[in-house]
Amino acid sequence: MMQIFIPLNFLGFVYREMKGSLANIEKMFAILDVKPAIEDRSNAAPLEVSQGGIEFRDVRFGYGPDREILKGVSFTVAPRQKVAIVGASGAGKSTLFKLLFRFYDATAGQILIDGQDVSDVSQDSLRRAIGVVPQDTVLFNQSILENVRYGNVDADDDAVMAAIRHAQLDNFIAQLPEGAHTMVGERGLKLSGGEKQRVAIARALLKHPPIMVFDEATSSLDSHSEQGILQALQELSREQTTLVIAHRLSTVVDADAILVMQDGRVVEQGTHEALLGADAVYASLWRMQQRERRIDDVTLSP
Ligand code: ATP
Numbered sequence: 001m002m003q004i005f006i007p008l009n010f011l012g013f014v015y016r017e018m019k020g021s022l023a024n025i026e027k028m029f030a031i032l033d034v035k036p037a038i039e040d041r042s043n044a045a046p047l048e049v050s051q052g053g054i055e056f057r058d059v060r061f062g063y064g065p066d067r068e069i070l071k072g073v074s075f076t077v078a079p080r081q082k083v084a085i086v087g088a089s090g091a092g093k094s095t096l097f098k099l100l101f102r103f104y105d106a107t108a109g110q111i112l113i114d115g116q117d118v119s120d121v122s123q124d125s126l127r128r129a130i131g132v133v134p135q136d137t138v139l140f141n142q143s144i145l146e147n148v149r150y151g152n153v154d155a156d157d158d159a160v161m162a163a164i165r166h167a168q169l170d171n172f173i174a175q176l177p178e179g180a181h182t183m184v185g186e187r188g189l190k191l192s193g194g195e196k197q198r199v200a201i202a203r204a205l206l207k208h209p210p211i212m213v214f215d216e217a218t219s220s221l222d223s224h225s226e227q228g229i230l231q232a233l234q235e236l237s238r239e240q241t242t243l244v245i246a247h248r249l250s251t252v253v254d255a256d257a258i259l260v261m262q263d264g265r266v267v268e269q270g271t272h273e274a275l276l277g278a279d280a281v282y283a284s285l286w287r288m289q290q291r292e293r294r295i296d297d298v299t300l301s302p
Helices: 002-032 093-100 123-129 144-149 157-166 170-174 193-207 223-237 272-278 281-300
Strands: 054-061 070-077 082-087 108-113 130-133 211-215 241-245 257-262 265-270
Touching (some): 054 093, 070 093, 070 108, 070 257, 070 265, 093 211, 093 241, 130 193, 144 157, 157 170, 157 193, 193 223, 223 241, 257 272, 257 281, 265 272, 272 281
Parallel strands (some): 082 241, 082 257, 211 241
Antiparallel strands (some): 054 108, 257 265
């Protein structure tokens, strides 16, 4: 009886774990809205990342033949720079990320990483080289420690704890009954949007890929969470080339460059100061957000 019980029980565990991870993969594709339809070229070589520089050269793309979404996008990101992408909803920001990952092929132009066209390299090597902090992070029904270790399953506890500290999660964890061993998810703790995104940052720090893409959550954060995310993001972009889709312009003030997208084109680029000086699209977005913040501050104050 025992002999049957244990394997069945174990199989049940494996099934639940597999179902969980399949659901997560499905969810990931749903979040990215992606069909994994692209295949490697027969002679695809692995991507060799030496520096982590990225270049978009006159990239054009549409999800269907009737509507062009990217209308000739060109920009370069130097190794270890932090570049923010801003612009109205629907401007094409996430589409840039999907093409960098080669979830779709551009209809014209080239996307290069350290001089290698993403359509020539194996997708496996491409995705290993790029870490993602998505808007909505999938957490497993395990401890915080294990959720972070997912970034690099070979990492020891010390390395995981260091990533947790760098992602500014240590103060939060110190308040939990079982610290980093506290379970999250269905049977455990529910994390706020900001805390979840910091778990994703800790994972990415542990994975330590040469290129990071960060899709900032649109959900509103209290200023304490926002500060935590900003510091964690600074940690993340210290050594890696980092691309950030930013919804809150406070995230982009210290970026090496800001790309302003409008209707499938990069219409402005420069530092925060330079773009404010230019007094065009970015400057008006900035003024609008400053006004909204002041209204929020007034509404939130007792
Ligand atoms: P947001 O800030 O709202 O996330 P965004 O700037 O990231 O917007 P994208 O998600 O890149 O914008 O979308 C650009 C345009 O492409 C939008 O008009 C969108 O409706 C369209 N689009 C996005 N994904 C698909 C898809 N899978 N099929 C068809 N159209 C799509």
